Structure formats: C-alpha cells, structure tokens
Amino acid sequence: xxxxxxxxxxxxxxxxxxxxxxxxxxxxxxxxxxxxxxxxxxxxxxxxxxxxxxxxxxxxxxxxxxxxxxxxxxxxxxxxxxxxxxxxxxxxxxxxxxxxxxx
Amino acid sequence: xxxxxxxxxxxxxxxxxxxxxxxxxxxxxxxxxxxxxxxxxxxxxxxxxxxxxxxxxxxxxxxxxxxxxxxxxxxxxxxxxxxxxxxxxxxxxxxxxxxxxxxxxxxxxxxxxxxxxxxxxxxxxxxxxxxxxxxxxxxxxxxxxxxxxxxxxxxxxxxxxxxxxxxxxxxxxxxxxxxxxxxxxxxxxxxxxxxxxxxxxxxxxxxxxxxxxxxxxxxxxxxxxxxxxxxxxxxxxxxxxxxxxxxxxxxxxxxxxxxxxxx
Numbered sequence: 291x292x293x294x295x296x297x298x299x300x301x302x303x304x305x306x307x308x309x310x311x312x313x314x315x316x317x318x319x320x321x322x323x324x325x326x327x328x329x330x331x332x333x334x335x336x337x338x339x340x341x342x343x344x345x346x347x348x349x350x351x352x353x354x355x356x357x358x359x360x361x362x363x364x365x366x367x368x369x370x371x372x373x374x375x376x377x378x379x380x381x382x383x384x385x386x387x388x389x390x391x392x393x
Numbered sequence: 394x395x396x397x398x399x400x401x402x403x404x405x406x407x408x409x410x411x412x413x414x415x416x417x418x419x420x421x422x423x424x425x426x427x428x429x430x431x432x433x434x435x436x437x438x439x440x441x442x443x444x445x446x447x448x449x450x451x452x453x454x455x456x457x458x459x460x461x462x463x464x465x466x467x468x469x470x471x472x473x474x475x476x477x478x479x480x481x482x483x484x485x486x487x488x489x490x491x492x493x494x495x496x497x498x499x500x501x502x503x504x505x506x507x508x509x510x511x512x513x514x515x516x517x518x519x520x521x522x523x524x525x526x527x528x529x530x531x532x533x534x535x536x537x538x539x540x541x542x543x544x545x546x547x548x549x550x551x552x553x554x555x556x557x558x559x560x561x562x563x564x565x566x567x568x569x570x571x572x573x574x575x576x577x578x579x580x581x582x583x584x585x586x587x588x589x590x591x592x593x594x595x596x597x598x599x600x601x602x603x604x605x606x607x608x609x610x611x612x613x614x615x616x617x618x619x620x621x622x623x624x625x626x627x628x629x630x631x632x633x634x635x636x637x638x639x640x641x642x643x644x645x646x647x648x649x650x651x652x653x654x655x656x
Contacts, residue, residue: 320467327496360499
C-alpha cells in the first residue's frame with residue numbers, strides 16, 4: 291500500500307506538477323482527436339506559445355502526447371492508448387486533494 | 394497526396410443511405426458509394442448535423458466513418474451528437490468512428506510512408522464514409538486558390554478510388570438574398586452532388602429549405618423542401634406548397650393563394 295502510494299505521489303508530481311500542464315492534459319483528454327501545431331494549441335487555449343512550449347515538451351516526454359513532423363511542422367496529438375492511465379491518475383489526484391482538505 | 398495502385402478498387406455503384414430522413418427518396422435511394430456531396434448553407438441551417446447524421450447511418454450499417462472538423466473542437470461535437478442520440482465517444486471506442494480536429498494544411502500534408510493524417514485515420518477505422526466540416530476553412534489554405542483546387546481534385550479522386558463516400562460542408566455567408574455564391578474557387582464543380590440549405594422568409598418567420606442542385610447518380614427531386622431540425626436529427630419534409638421565389642430567400646405565396654386569402 292505504501293509503495294503504491296509512493297508511486298502515485300511520484301506520478302502525480304511528474305504528470306500533474308503544474309496547473310498549465312494539467313490544463314493542457316485535460317484539454318487533450320476532452321479532445322482526443324485534436325492534431326495541431328504548438329501555435330494552434332496555444333491559440334485554442336488562449337495561452338502565448340512561448341509559455342506553453344515547455345509544458346508540451348514535458349507531456350511528450352511523459353508519453354501522454356505524441357509529436358510528429360508533417361511537412362516541416364511539428365504537430366501534437368493525444369496518445370489515445372494512455373487515456374485510461376491519465377484518467378486514473380487524475381482521479382487519484384482529486385481523491386488525494388479531498389483527503390488533504392477535510393470537509 | 395499519393396495514390397498507391399494497391400489501394401485502387403473498382404468504382405462503386407451501390408447506393409448508400411444518407412441517413413437523413415426524407416433525403417434518400419429524393420435521390421433514388423441514396424448517394425452512389427464513392428461519390429462526394431457538397432452540403433452548402435448559411436450558418437445554422439444544419440450542415441454539421443447532416444454530416445453527423447450521415448456518419449451515424451454509417452455506424453448502423455457497419456460502415457465506419459471519419460469526421461474531420463476544422464472549426465469545432467471534438468468536445469463540442471461529442472456534446473452536439475449526443476443530444477441527438479448519437480453516442481460518438483462510444484462509437485470511437487468501438488472502432489467505428491473517428492473524430493479528427495485539425496487544420497487543412499495538417500490534414501492534407503504527407504506524414505510517414507507517404508500517407509496523410511487523413512489517410513491514416515481512414516485506414517485505422519477502415520472508413521467507408523468521411524465528413525469534412527467545413528471546406529470554408531480551405532479558403533485560408535497557404536498555397537492559394539490554384540494550388541488548393543489542384544489539391545482538392547486530387548483528394549476527391551483519391552477518396553473515390555478508395556470507395557470512400559464523402560460529405561463536405563461549406564458555409565454560405567449570405568443569410569437570405571437574391572444571389573448566392575457557394576465558393577470563390579469553384580468547389581461545386583469538383584463534387585458529384587450539391588445540396589443547398591437556405592433560410593426562407595415566409596409568412597413572417599424564417600423557415601429552412603433544402604434543395605438538390607446537382608446529382609450525378611440519376612434523376613432527382615428538384616423541389617425546394619421544408620427542412621426541420623429536431624432532437625433526432627434533420628428531417629426533409631414536403632415541398633413548399635404554392636410558394637414562389639424561394640431561391641431569393643424572400644418567398645411569397647403564389648398569386649392565386651394570395652387572392653384566395655383576400656376574397
């Protein structure tokens with residue numbers, strides 16, 4: 291149990307360590323068919339591209355979002371195979387938050 | 394867009410139901426498999442719903458489909474489809490449906506193995522039907538109108554050779570008016586069928602009319618018919634009765650009808 295909790299904390303720290311990254315992941319989860327450039331994503335989320343670049347790189351490193359080059363442009367899309375992992379982790383993060391903040 | 398000889402099959406001639414209540418009977422049972430249909434209309438006339446309905450009919454007929462959106466986010470389309478009773482998320486999970494949201498440039502550009510993003514998605518669900526919503530976004534294509542037209546001719550041929558039946562929506566900016574321009578780059582000439590959706594001002598209210606302008610699959614109903622958008626999708630109903638000037642958007646009852654009201 292302790293090991294599982296440790297893994298959970300570690301994953302939450304790695305995956306959901308900033309509000310902007312959480313927002314990006316939730317956006318991809320809600321829109322799994324989205325395929326767009328960094329500029330396109332930034333426009334859709336109303337965030338300056340420069341502010342979003344690092345978050346996009348991180349979610350690609352974590353394997354939640356895929357990157358590929360099409361006609362010289364990098365495009366990003368959600369890794370549908372990881373949807374369940376992401377959902378489970380988000381639920382766990384919400385549960386932990388509820389435990390931390392007593393009603 | 395590259396075409397591989399292994400992808401080439403015989404041109405299809407079977408009819409495919411559009412799933413749009415009342416439309417199939419106007420066109421002899423459905424569109425010809427592999428043909429392209431342009432659904433052009435003013436904002437809010439039901440173009441996107443028609444596209445969703447066409448793919449829903451495909452799912453019921455075990456003909457998987459791909460919906461490409463340039464404007465709406467998938468979450469908006471899931472919501473709108475689900476209110477009509479089409480569980481698009483569940484169909485995606487079952488591998489019968491694919492919703493793609495991107496830009497025209499990304500959609501048509503070649504990725505790995507000479508396949509475009511569109512090709513990959515069509516292949517992954519073994520699609521028989523495709524909706525592109527909306528081709529108005531192609532007007533912002535970086536290569537200009539001549540290159541765009543060339544690309545679209547290639548795309549239409551490519552889809553036809555793969556036996557994929559396509560609905561393309563296109564926005565007409567005029568709400569009502571005596572003249573209507575479908576597209577500045579002749580999209581209506583590149584497709585097999587053209588369906589027009591229009592607002593008609595009649596008896597003090599805005600009604601919707603549907604008319605088939607062009608249909609390659611044989612004779613077709615040429616009447617302006619009443620279009621109703623309901624919680625179960627679009628219904629094409631009876632022709633406008635004793636009404637003239639529908640194509641101008643400002644329809645009026647025929648003279649005899651008006652006289653009978655006066656007497």
